[in-house]
Amino acid sequence: MDNATAPPHALELVFREDTALTEMMRLRVSSLQRSGQKRQDGERLLLPHEAVYRLDFPTQELHFSRWNFSLSAHGRVTITGISQHWTPDLTHLMTRQLLEPIGTFWRNANDPEETPLKWLEADMQEFGERIAELAKVRKVMYFLFAFKDGAEAANLSCSVEFSPEE
Template identity: 55%
Template sequence: MNPCRDEQPHMLKLPFIHDDQLTRCMRLRAQSLQQKNARPQDGEKLLHPNEHVYRVDFIRQHNLCFLRWDVQLERSGKVMVTGTSQHWTPDLTHLMNRQLLEPVGIFWKKPGAKEVECNEADAQEFGERLVELAKIRKVMYFLLAFTDGLEPAQLKGSIVFKA
């Protein structure tokens, strides 16, 4: 049975979880290189001050169909969600630029607006790619970049699937 054609869909809402520990580790790596006046490895992605690491735990991995992004912003601003193809290890294997997935999900809220907007085509394609990645992963990591004064505490986000 195709889960996308199920008449009575069962929703699976998977929240973005801010990974404070991994964000701190990646910031320490950048800080360490700066203090030593060292260069990052060729192609290494260093975390910028406005970037934070989030994770999504796939409590179910098969028969998923992407439905939508559920992104709520408490104030105006923009958040860019970039998926990673990396399987992180506890010793923090360095994240390389080539491990960042395309397309990027960009969500924004204009001053005075009630609704969050996005580029629908990119968001849809990104969501569909996550279905494929969920088949081989229990956890997926994302880099979220906040701009225009937006901060992590002002975001509530999840990915909604039909299961």
């Protein structure tokens, strides 16, 4: 969110949609619907306005610095971290694997375009620190992005900035 210039040693990681995993999760939903089956107890199915994104960590020793996001229209975006190491062909997403806090940022429909995005600063700070903690033991981490109130993936730019541990 901060427009300050990043330090030269900063590492900015961009969230990228994992289209294959998103599609696999959508197929699970449609398969259950076609067969008339119910989800497993505790299973978290992907909703139509959600997509799976990922962060790849080139190094594991990181300190959270700041979020960088922009939304070129109105809407609300929520980002939920997922604690599991993904093997989607073998395991379904379970609600117990969703991390707290979630990140939320938005622009109301009646806000002028130049109005800065609103966000829950304390939650976003804690969320960024949690991602840095998990990076210590991961090379990749997955997230659910939910687009609400008119937000669309095409209007979103989202990254998180870290500084290397000294």
